Amino acid sequence: MSLSELAVHARGLTKRYGRRPALLDCDLDVPRGRVVGLVGPNGAGKSTLLNLACGLATPTTGTLRVLGSPPAANAAHLARVGFVAQDTPVYAALSVADHLRMGAKLNPSWDPALAARRIARVGLDPGQRAGRLSGGQRAQLALTVAVAKRPELLILDEPAAALDPLARDGFLRDLMEVVAELGATAILSSHLLGDVARACDHLVVLVGSRVQVAGDVADLLTRHHRLVGPRDERDRLPAGVEAVATRHTGAHIDAVVRVDGPPPRGPWRVAPVGLEDLVLSYLTRAAGEGNR
């Protein structure tokens, strides 16, 4: 796949704050046209990766290309990437209408009809000062400013974190609609698997400053299997089968394995793995490595 077909392309991407690494030696290719879920526990480096992608931070080492260019390369490139930062910052003293006017003044590709439609649909009062909005309304305002410039890539850092479960569901559904309308690529980070399972068709799991696994959801699901069998079979997994996580239940083991090809034959039962189980397996493995 050529670089221009990728939304994000990273090689050896590392970001340190002082001596503390926030992101270590990450290789990542995110194709265009996907809704990408970036999952991992708090402090895994999700915000760092997204801040690097939109140019708010600069890499310590490594290369990073976003839509084929260095992040925030110039005004034209900025116009192609929309970003909703963590805790959805807005100008407290400015009204909702002021924010839309700001968007119109600062973005040549601004779509005033789209912005007005969204504001009306989520029920924001244009005269309201942004400092008086609720967390959910603020997130909607920030999302509106980001999407109304019709970006090719929309990056959202924990956009639904401040919302209650109901508002969160509505927000994510709304997000999916607008991404589909724009035909954009979207990358959203979350520490909640449910959000990602519902919204995303591409997955990046980030734990301990490193990318643990990345790929299309459908593809990941066909490559991962759950094997349940006698305990003593554990060490006899055939070549090419990688145990991501194993659990012992009595005389049996229960392993999530990754295979490039059909599931391995053996004295075990093969079952499909759900997305949440798959992610949890990687999180568990990374946590175990971290503790060692």
Next chain:
Amino acid sequence: MSWLTWRQFRVPALVGVVALALFAAYVVHLGLDVRDAEDAYRAQCAGRPDCPRLAQLAVDYENTSLYLAALLAPVPGLLGMFWGAPLVARELEAGTQRLVWNQSVTRRRWLAVKLTVVGLAAMAVTGVAAALVTWAMSPVDRAADNRFSTVLFGARNLAPVAYAVFAVVLGVLIGLVVRRTVPAMAVTALVFVVVQFLVPNLVRPHLMPAEHVTLPMTASAINQARGLGGITGAPVVKGLTLPDAWITDASELRTRDGTPLDRAIFDGCFTDPPRTGAAEGPFGDTATCLADHDLHVDVAYQPVARYWSVQWLESGCYLALAGLLAAVAFRRVQRRPS
């Protein structure tokens, strides 16, 4: 971008304009008052063009002139604190740079527009304030002939405008580095005060090569001085004046061969001078005693004719420094973002 800058800046701008209006009303009132006094003295001169009575104007308004200078002096610093320092620091503190830096405007352009709008506003405010003060005090300045003095120089004509540009850019850069509004304001004020103290004392005297002259310390010359003896008891004469000149540096009292006056002789003349019974002036017998030692003082000075050259040079220095700080800010906003 200019719309957003104006939208965010309109409240501080309004506060500045209101403060300027109050200041202007007061200074205009004062200026008219000065002109009334000037007319009254002229009337006493009955048409003599050189009107010696006008010199009294300088005495009457000496304190007012210093007070006005003290009122104008903090204006650039206040603009740096309240307009410059929060400009970027507030964004970084509230995290809104993450919103605005992802619109289709580069960070450099964002900073350039903000700096331009606020810098021009600061120039306008100090320009008006300084022009009013210069106008109001011009009859006094003509009579006193001391506008080259350390305090008044920075409160007239061009210099305050250049100070304001410097203060605003300084505030913006400090805000960018400190990232918090209130500490940035405090640091800006501190740095600005230090610079404003250092420049008149260490830089301005050397902006043009000083002229040198030797002043013989006769009894009458000593009696025209403001004081004798330094804080440490050094043999110095304080507050010497030279017509049409700003004395930038004066040596201690020197004997005929150029060596400093022996401290014991100075102390002797000071505490127990020979009684002549005929000495006049504020220092009396002490002045006569010192004059008998055939002393002189070597002074460095800037002729008043250089006033405008030094105004331009000092303003140029402040503007160049502001340009340098702005360059650092542009570099930093691009290379070391949030």
